[in-house]
Amino acid sequence: EIEFVTGSDEIVVDEGSQPEHGGEAHGQSGNGSFIVDLHGENGTIKIGDLTITIEGGKATVDGTASVNGVDLSNVGAVLGADGKWTVSYDYALKGSQTHGADGTATDATLTGELPITVTDATGMASGFIKVDVHDDVPVVTQQAKGEPTETDADTADSTLSGSFEISFGADGAADAPLSIGGDTGTKEGNKTTFDVDGGKLVVTDNGDGNYSYEYQPSDPNKSFGDKHFTITATDKDGDSTAVEITVKQDFK
Numbered sequence: 369e370i371e372f373v374t375g376s377d378e379i380v381v382d383e384g385s386q387p388e389h390g391g392e393a394h395g396q397s398g399n400g401s402f403i404v405d406l407h408g409e410n411g412t413i414k415i416g417d418l419t420i421t422i423e424g425g426k427a428t429v430d431g432t433a434s435v436n437g438v439d440l441s442n443v444g445a446v447l448g449a450d451g452k453w454t455v456s457y458d459y460a461l462k463g464s465q466t467h468g469a470d471g472t473a474t475d476a477t478l479t480g481e482l483p484i485t486v487t488d489a490t491g492m493a494s495g496f497i498k499v500d501v502h503d504d505v506p507v508v509t510q511q512a513k514g515e516p517t518e519t520d521a522d523t524a525d526s527t528l529s530g531s532f533e534i535s536f537g538a539d540g541a542a543d544a545p546l547s548i549g550g551d552t553g554t555k556e557g558n559k560t561t562f563d564v565d566g567g568k569l570v571v572t573d574n575g576d577g578n579y580s581y582e583y584q585p586s587d588p589n590k591s592f593g594d595k596h597f598t599i600t601a602t603d604k605d606g607d608s609t610a611v612e613i614t615v616k617q618d619f620k
Contacts (some may be wrong), residue, residue, distance in 0.1 A: 379438060379497060381461045384504035384538030388476045388607065394502065397460035402495075404445075404486050405452040411488030413445065413455060415497070420445050422453065433457075435480035436501045437465045464538040467503040469606040476503050504537035505607040509577065512613045526617045529582040532599075534611070536577065539603040546571060546579075547600045564597055569613070571599070583615040591619045 382394045404413055406422060413420040416433035418440065427445035434440070442458045468474035481496040510533035517526040536545065544552040546560055548569070553560040558573045567585040574580060585592070594616045602608040 379459050379499045380502070381438060381459075381500070382502045382504065383461065383464055383467075386504050386507050386535065386537040388503040388505045397458070399456065399458045400497070401454055401456040402484070402497075403452050403454055404493075406486075406488050408451060409488040409490070411486060413453075414483075414485045414487075415440065415443070415455075415457075416482045418443060420455065427453070433482050434462075435482050435499050436478045437462050438480075438499050438501065440482070461501065464504065464540070464604075465501050466605045467501075467607075470608065475607075477501065478503075503605070503607060504539055504603075506534055506536045506539075506541075506601050506603045506609045508601075508609055508611055509533045509535050512581070512611050514614065517617070526619075528585075528615050528617060529580065530613070531578070531580045532611045532613075534577045534579065534601045534609070536601070536603045539605050539607070542602045542604050542606075545602055547602065548597060562597075565595055566592060569597060581613060585617060589619075590617070592617050 379398070379400065380394045381396050387393065410423045412422065416435065418429065418431040418433040420443070421428045421430070422445065425447060429443050432439070433443070438459055438461050440457045440459050443455070445453045445455045447453055465478055467476070467478055478501040480499045482499060484495045484497065486493045510531070512530050512532040514527035514530040517528040544555070546553065548562045548564060551562060553562040560571045562569045562571070567583060569581060569583050571579055571581045594614050597613045599611045599613060600608050601611065
């Protein structure tokens with residue numbers, strides 16, 4: 369009878385440095401192992417599409433094993449003094465993965481399995497390595513920071529422009545990454561213009577997640593109190609974060 373003992377039977381990787389789960393950070397690579405006892409017989413150990421052939425006390429490896437962008441490498445089997453085989457492997461996430469939309473079952477984590485099948489002349493045993501890939505999400509690295517607006521007619525503390533910063537993480541920015549109330553605005557070059565309460569908000573993409581904005585009131589000579597706008601920043605697989613902008617114009 370084959371004895372099959374899992375060791376590091378679960379692989380957990382974070383897609384990037386901004387995991388959606390927000391808890392303990394995991395890397396993008398690591399290693400694991402499990403133990404197989406063939407009781408001195410020849411046999412095969414399959415991990416996904418990878419096969420380890422055990423014959424005459426020696427192990428040969430052929431094929432590959434991968435799921436959800438996580439590849440196994442440096443797979444080998446070593447016969448111990450107790451007659452049991454220790455199968456070891458390295459693993460690494462080979463790039464960002466497409467998770468589900470917000471609120472779906474695959475939003476925060478993609479879960480897959482690498483099936484393990486151990487066979488010898490008299491029997492078979494099976495198991496699996498569970499593989500979890502945590503999603504990366506955009507984060508606001510600098511909240512909107514307004515800049516005082518000064519004009520000849522303005523002697524008070526108006527704020528019509530400012531800046532903010534977004535890190536879109538491993539997935540990168542969506543094709544139209546910014547929106548207000550579901551509206552992705554009108555894009556021209558590196559500027560996106562939104563129709564908002566009392567005028568237009570022009571957001572300029574300065575590169576590397578750095579944005580500046582300017583509110584253009586429909587009546588530039590009219591005072592108004594605080595106006596609040598929420599800009600939603602979205603990455604390529606649909607995760608989002610929000611930036612709150614406040615503008616005002618006060619003439620004395």
